[in-house]
Amino acid sequence: MSYPLGSEVVNAARLEVVDYSDCSWAESGGSNGGDRGLLSLPIVVSGCHEFLDAGSCMMAPFLRCEGLWKIYRLGDVEVEALRGLDLSIEQGEFVAIIGASGSGKSTLMNILGCLDQPTRGGYWLKGIDVAALRADELADVRNRQIGFVFQSFNLIPRTSALENAQLPLFYRGLPLREQRASAMMALARVGLQGREQHYPSQLSGGQQQRVAIARALVTEPSLLLADEPTGNLDTGSSREIMMILERLNREQGITIILVTHEADVAAYAEREVVLKDGRVLTDRSTNPGLSLSPKEA
Amino acid sequence: MPAFILLTVFTAIRILGRNRLRASLTMLGIVIGVGAVIAMVSIGEGAKAVVAQRVASMGTNVIIILPGSITAGGVHGGQGSAVTLTVSDGLDLKRRVPLLRETGWAKREMMQIVNGNRNWYGLVNGISPSYLTIRDWSYTSGGPFTQLDVDMAARVALVGQTVVENLIDLGEEPVGAVIRIKNVPFRVIGVLAPKGQSAQGYDQDDIIFIPFSTAERKVFGTQFLGSVGALFASTERMEDLDPAASQIREALRLRHRLQPDQEDDFTIRTQVDIGKVQEGTSETLTVMLFAIASVSLLVGGIGIMNILLVSVTERTREIGLRMAVGAKRRHILMQFLIEAMTLSLVGGCIGILVGVLGARLTTVIAGWPTIISGNTIAAAFFFSVAVGLFFGLYPANRAARLNPIDALRYE
Numbered sequence: 001m002s003y004p005l006g007s008e009v010v011n012a013a014r015l016e017v018v019d020y021s022d023c024s025w026a027e028s029g030g031s032n033g034g035d036r037g038l039l040s041l042p043i044v045v046s047g048c049h050e051f052l053d054a055g056s057c058m059m060a061p062f063l064r065c066e067g068l069w070k071i072y073r074l075g076d077v078e079v080e081a082l083r084g085l086d087l088s089i090e091q092g093e094f095v096a097i098i099g100a101s102g103s104g105k106s107t108l109m110n111i112l113g114c115l116d117q118p119t120r121g122g123y124w125l126k127g128i129d130v131a132a133l134r135a136d137e138l139a140d141v142r143n144r145q146i147g148f149v150f151q152s153f154n155l156i157p158r159t160s161a162l163e164n165a166q167l168p169l170f171y172r173g174l175p176l177r178e179q180r181a182s183a184m185m186a187l188a189r190v191g192l193q194g195r196e197q198h199y200p201s202q203l204s205g206g207q208q209q210r211v212a213i214a215r216a217l218v219t220e221p222s223l224l225l226a227d228e229p230t231g232n233l234d235t236g237s238s239r240e241i242m243m244i245l246e247r248l249n250r251e252q253g254i255t256i257i258l259v260t261h262e263a264d265v266a267a268y269a270e271r272e273v274v275l276k277d278g279r280v281l282t283d284r285s286t287n288p289g290l291s292l293s294p295k296e297a
Numbered sequence: 298m299p300a301f302i303l304l305t306v307f308t309a310i311r312i313l314g315r316n317r318l319r320a321s322l323t324m325l326g327i328v329i330g331v332g333a334v335i336a337m338v339s340i341g342e343g344a345k346a347v348v349a350q351r352v353a354s355m356g357t358n359v360i361i362i363l364p365g366s367i368t369a370g371g372v373h374g375g376q377g378s379a380v381t382l383t384v385s386d387g388l389d390l391k392r393r394v395p396l397l398r399e400t401g402w403a404k405r406e407m408m409q410i411v412n413g414n415r416n417w418y419g420l421v422n423g424i425s426p427s428y429l430t431i432r433d434w435s436y437t438s439g440g441p442f443t444q445l446d447v448d449m450a451a452r453v454a455l456v457g458q459t460v461v462e463n464l465i466d467l468g469e470e471p472v473g474a475v476i477r478i479k480n481v482p483f484r485v486i487g488v489l490a491p492k493g494q495s496a497q498g499y500d501q502d503d504i505i506f507i508p509f510s511t512a513e514r515k516v517f518g519t520q521f522l523g524s525v526g527a528l529f530a531s532t533e534r535m536e537d538l539d540p541a542a543s544q545i546r547e548a549l550r551l552r553h554r555l556q557p558d559q560e561d562d563f564t565i566r567t568q569v570d571i572g573k574v575q576e577g578t579s580e581t582l583t584v585m586l587f588a589i590a591s592v593s594l595l596v597g598g599i600g601i602m603n604i605l606l607v608s609v610t611e612r613t614r615e616i617g618l619r620m621a622v623g624a625k626r627r628h629i630l631m632q633f634l635i636e637a638m639t640l641s642l643v644g645g646c647i648g649i650l651v652g653v654l655g656a657r658l659t660t661v662i663a664g665w666p667t668i669i670s671g672n673t674i675a676a677a678f679f680f681s682v683a684v685g686l687f688f689g690l691y692p693a694n695r696a697a698r699l700n701p702i703d704a705l706r707y708e
Contacts, residue, residue: 110702113621115620115621115701115702115705116702135625135626136625136626139620139623139624139625140623140625142620142621142622142623143622143623144623148621148622150618150705154614154615154617154618154621154705156615156618157615158315167618167619167622168622168623170301170304171619171622171623171624171625171628172623173300173301175300176300176304215622219622219623
């Protein structure tokens with residue numbers, strides 16, 4: 001655990017996590033579930049996992065998908081990538097989405113990441129009806145709410161780590177100085193201080209992925225989407241990356257959705273959603289205590 | 298937004314800087330295009346200015362009336378071969394056409410002129426004093442002759458610069474020198490200020506003026522007394538030239554008792570007519586050069602478009618990522634437009650330098666006059682921006698229309 005987590009200004013209220021865990025972060029961050037009862041919206045969310053009590057189920061979840069359909073048209077053939085998928089995720093959860101290829105993982109990720117719109121069905125992120133947004137509004141939601149981590153890092157080549165990390169703030173129109181300061185801090189949070197001026201080509205795969213995480217963090221997003229974040233990494237780097245993600249989730253309460261097909265990577269998550277044929281096959285909590293002691297590779 | 302544009306400009310410069318060779322080669326088209334436009338237009342403008350100056354050197358608001366040709370048995374002689382114009386025509390026109398400020402006349406012949414042991418074969422003009430004012434001659438030393446000199450058929454002469462150079466020894470004072478034309482001694486009373494080449498290209502300074510009467514009686518030996526080589530007139534205002542010309546025509550037809558079915562036995566040319574013909578030629582030249590240069594600018598623009606399309610394809614994943622982290626379509630559009638415009642602007646600025654340098658070199662090496670006007674430079678600048686904007690629009694739009702998902706997954 002050598003990565004300094006620079007930002008101590010984690011809003012306690014944002015750490016609105018369910019108190020099913022007895023980990024140390026719960027005491028230090030403070031679990032604030034008091035307001036749940038107040039938000040008693042008459043929504044019965046399917047896919048509400050078994051360990052949540054009834055009160056938690058009644059409030060508007062952080063993220064909710066209802067009857068999501070996505071139909072692609074490839075020539076004359078219609079492909080149903082999602083077929084009435086229901087899912088809801090609470091703030092602060094660390095969810096792994098797994099499934100065979102063609103199960104609709106990527107499509108779901110695209111919709112959850114506001115990169116794509118569902119053909120039918122609803123998607124609410126923090127109460128925002130995403131399905132109703134136009135392209136520019138989607139861009140805003142991506143910029144303010146979501147951080148992306150991709151399998152292939154997607155860093156801009158021949159551009160320093162710092163500039164890669166500050167990119168989202170550039171589109172937010174922040175003054176350059178603020179962009180830099182935030183990006184420096186984000187890089188420090190993933191243990192890359194001193195490498196700000198390195199180009200991606202001068203960094204190892206693990207370091208590149210850390211730059212990508214810093215880029216995702218720089219906007220202080222409430223949701224981090226990691227699409228096979230360790231797919232291009234060796235075991236050592238994979239573990240580094242997963243530990244960073246785990247800590248971001250535990251210590252800063254960032255909701256993380258992880259798409260993977262590797263069981264040991266999925267094991268870092270606290271909840272595992274298995275997709276099959278565009279629907280949720282199983283949705284279960286895994287023992288979060290397991291991931292505290294990283295498994296041997 | 299302005300901060301965004303500024304940052305995008307920096308980014309564009311850096312992105313282009315990453316691929317210097319490619320950026321330079323792309324800009325080369327614009328450099329050559331703009332350089333060619335500037336150089337060519339400068340040469341064209343220079344030529345135009347020379348023509349304008351030559352036309353202006355004719356005088357101010359000048360009308361020239363030349364005698365017609367003789368027709369003997371259906372065979373036309375050359376213009377001016379007939380002796381149809383006379384001094385009295387000139388005097389009469391002054392009375393009949395009030396628009397005319399002055400009328401004058403001249404008669405010319407190439408003659409051997411001698412001064413001591415030097416001699417020169419020059420154009421001797423017998424003129425009325427008014428001719429000097431109509432043609433706007435001025436003097437570097439001495440002054441014009443007067444009506445009195447004409448009345449007395451005085452043996453005085455005004456000489457042009459070329460004649461002075463060839464006939465008068467260096468250091469010798471031309472005014473007061475006595476030169477001989479056809480063995481008749483003439484006292485030089487004035488040296489004419491140089492005028493340079495005429496609109497037709499002959500040396501206007503290779504000239505000698507003597508009073509008309511003196512020329513007629515003592516030098517040329519005229520068959521018809523009072524006949525002139527050409528009549529000259531001038532008007533107060535340029536707008537009066539055309540009405541004056543038609544009034545002159547009527548007056549002369551009347552005086553020459555020409556029937557309605559008869560052709561004019563004279564030709565009237567105004568300074569504006571002559572200027573138009575001359576300027577038309579140089580105008581054509583300028584337009585042609587500009588057109589040729591524009592083609593290279595166009596080619597340069599296509600080069601920019603081409604390289605931008607390549608760039609958009611190469612950077613598809615980057616575009617996808619930028620969209621994923623919050624770039625809107627207009628951000629992507631701006632980014633590529635600014636890249637295109639940076640290319641064309643930098644190319645344009647270098648092109649302006651190249652063009653100015655090229656124009657200067659043309660003047661120095663070939664001796665052609667060139668005029669580099671601020672307008673030309675401004676136009677070239679504007680054109681390069683426009684080229685960048687126009688040819689950048691398509692690739693930029695293509696980039697902005699990419700679907701973020703497809704772009705992110707692009708291999």
